Amino acid sequence: MPQIRRRKQEEEGDINITPMLDIVFIMLIFFIVTTSFVKEPGINPSRPFAQTAATRERGNIMIAVSNGDQIWMNKNRVELHGIRPLVEAARAENPESSVIIVADQAASTGAVIDLMDQVRAAGITSIALAAEGGDQR
Numbered sequence: 205m206p207q208i209r210r211r212k213q214e215e216e217g218d219i220n221i222t223p224m225l226d227i228v229f230i231m232l233i234f235f236i237v238t239t240s241f242v243k244e245p246g247i248n249p250s251r252p253f254a255q256t257a258a259t260r261e262r263g264n265i266m267i268a269v270s271n272g273d274q275i276w277m278n279k280n281r282v283e284l285h286g287i288r289p290l291v292e293a294a295r296a297e298n299p300e301s302s303v304i305i306v307a308d309q310a311a312s313t314g315a316v317i318d319l320m321d322q323v324r325a326a327g328i329t330s331i332a333l334a335a336e337g338g339d340q341r
Contacts, residue, residue, distance in 0.1 A: 245276045249308030265294045265303045265328070267319065271310035275319060284318055291326035302330035 245268035267287065268276040275282050277290055294300045303323050307316045316333075323331055 222242060232272040245279070249311070251308055265291060265301050267303060267305050269305065269311040269315055269319060271308040271311055273315040275315075278331040284295070284315075284322060286327045287319060287322040291323055291328060295327055301328060302332070303328050304332050305326060305332055 214319065220334060238336055243248055245266045266277070275284060275287060277287065282290065291303065303321075305316060320331055
């Protein structure tokens with residue numbers, strides 16, 4: 205008789221982790237689906253300084269303008285007329301997209317305004333310009 209009691213105690217001590225693994229996989233899938241990814245422009249231009257620069261949390265489309273007025277998006281150099289279809293495609297992926305333009309301080313104002321015009325023509329009205337912030341230059 206004592207042997208039967210020992211087996212019941214050993215069987216009751218097993219922990220089934222299958223439901224826990226199911227929950228972990230469901231959470232992983234949820235986080236992957238709900239995450240929005242920021243696509244880097246491909247270059248890191250020298251941004252101008254602004255005392256009123258503020259951090260912006262929601263900017264998932266980044267476009268860079270180099271000091272030679274070259275436009276970069278998704279780590280590729282893009283012509284001005286090619287920006288609109290790329291921004292429209294990014295907006296189709298995430299309708300709440302906003303654009304951050306990272307322009308070099310030596311980039312021409314005309315190139316930045318032309319770029320902003322193309323972004324607005326693609327249907328995005330939330331556009332921000334990136335700047336260095338801080339107290340001193």
